[in-house]
Amino acid sequence: MEEIRKSEFLSVVEETRLRLKDNSEWRARYASYAEKISDNLCFIKSVRSSFHEWSPLKVYLNVTSAKTAKNSVSFELRYMGQTVANLSGKTDKLHKLSTNNYETTNLRDFGCNIPLSGANWYGEDAAKFRGFFKNRKGNRNIGDHKKNEEHRLESLLLTEFSRIKNKTIRHIKSVTIGRVRFPMPTPISASNHKAIKYSGTNGGGIDILARTGTGGKATRLCILELKDENIKSEPPKEAIKQAIAYATFIRELLRSDAGAAWWKLFGSGGKIPEPLELYAACVMPSGLYNDYSFSNMDLDIERDIIKLHYLYFNEENNRITIKSGNTTLAVTE
DNA sequence: TATATTGACTTGTTAGTCCG
DNA sequence: CGGACTAACAAGTCAATATA
Structure with missing residues (x-):
């Protein structure tokens, strides 16, 4: 059972790498992004x-x-x-x-x-x-659009990650550019569970990019995929696959010619570690379909590793809270 | 009856074009 | 160059319809 699941995850890695290999335009384009952004950073x-x-x-x-x-x-x-x-x-x-x-x-x-x-x-x-x-008091006006609920949660999580003290989840920071929140694009689409597509400039975006760890060699870049609901039709297993696809892209990006420039933009000094270990995590409200089975599973990409995590959160008074055991991502209070 | 599939619609992001 | 605009598409909502 466990092995079947792992091979399913590994095939997401493989398929993503294949698409990125067959379509190489992203290499020059992302190199140019990094160059321009770095120039403008100051x-x-x-x-x-x-x-x-x-x-x-x-x-x-x-x-x-x-x-x-x-x-x-x-x-x-x-x-x-x-x-x-x-x-x-x-x-x-x-x-x-x-x-x-x-x-x-x-x-x-x-x-x-x-x-x-x-x-x-x-x-x-x-x-x-x-x-x-x-x-302004209260939530969004009636006639809620569900899409915006995901953005609201994303914002709450980013706020939680950027706290300096009394953090619900310790040792996690969102990646920023020039101290500004920014949505990281990718050239692939992974929202359809059945297929990974190459989409060039119109790819899907990474919900949240963060770093965990206490500095030095303990620091890991994390690719988080957020869902606003914990439901049967979109279980953690599917969300983590989306995270794996995007993490695979980040791995290929960091191993490309522009890798060092992006590594720096993502806020890490020094060289890209050998091997590079990335975290991929599914993030959603804690509920009936919490799936703990892929905790700390390793997916190898040549010499690098994608490690799987989960974060099932609760919400109290407009703040994210996490019950003990509901995340492998970082230390919880 | 419960679940899957479909398509119209909404929202967000990027690239490209035209203008001053 | 910046600003205004457009086209294209990802990703998600939602409801109607098809299927087991």
Whole structure:
């Protein structure tokens, strides 16, 4: 039984590697991403640190913005994981806030009717906008879109990971670019359980990229696949397969010519370890279908390893909590 | 009856194009 | 170059329909 399951996981690794081998365009493209983002990193950091992140709004940066951030950077502001505005800034502190394209959903989901187009971040209107979300109580408005529930949980987990003290899960940090949350793209699609597809520039994104460990050789890069429900039709076994596919991509990326540049962007100093050990984990609310069977299973890729983990969480007062034994990912309180 | 399959629809991300 | 826009597609929701 155990062996059958392991071979199923290994075939995900194999299939993913095959797709990546048959389609090599990603190599040059991801090398160019890394180069451009690294070039812009100082600038991104300086702009990011020039303004305050007003809770509960959270700042995000996608790859497109990161690599085109030459003289100005466009950040996303998300509330409960959903984008509500763009904030573009230069070093001159004349940051501009726009709600273009988000007005309909802002009103529908949060009752926010404050349209802004290039409003001064330090002006009255922008303050009103930030104040609205700060004072807003309760969850999303009725007519919930399930998709956004996943983003809300993703945001809660990132918040938990970025805590400095009283962390529910110790020794875990989300990977950021220039201290900004960013969604890592991949060139493969793995959401369909039956097949791994090569999708070039339109691949799926990694839900959460994080590091665990206490530093030095103990540090591991983790690829987390998050589901907002614990249900029979999408059990942990399928979620972990998605995580394995993305982890396989990260492994190939780190072993490509641009590997060192990405390793640095992911926040690790020094050389890529030999062997490289990556964690792949399924993350979902604790429930009936919790699956503990693949705990710490190793999948070999040549000299490297993907180690499987799980994290089944609970939620209390808008915070993630974890019952003892429900994660192998890191130390729990 | 319970489960699978299908397609329309929603949302997010990227690349590319055009303009000032 | 930045900004506005579009096309394309992943991934997910949801409900109607088909099938065992």
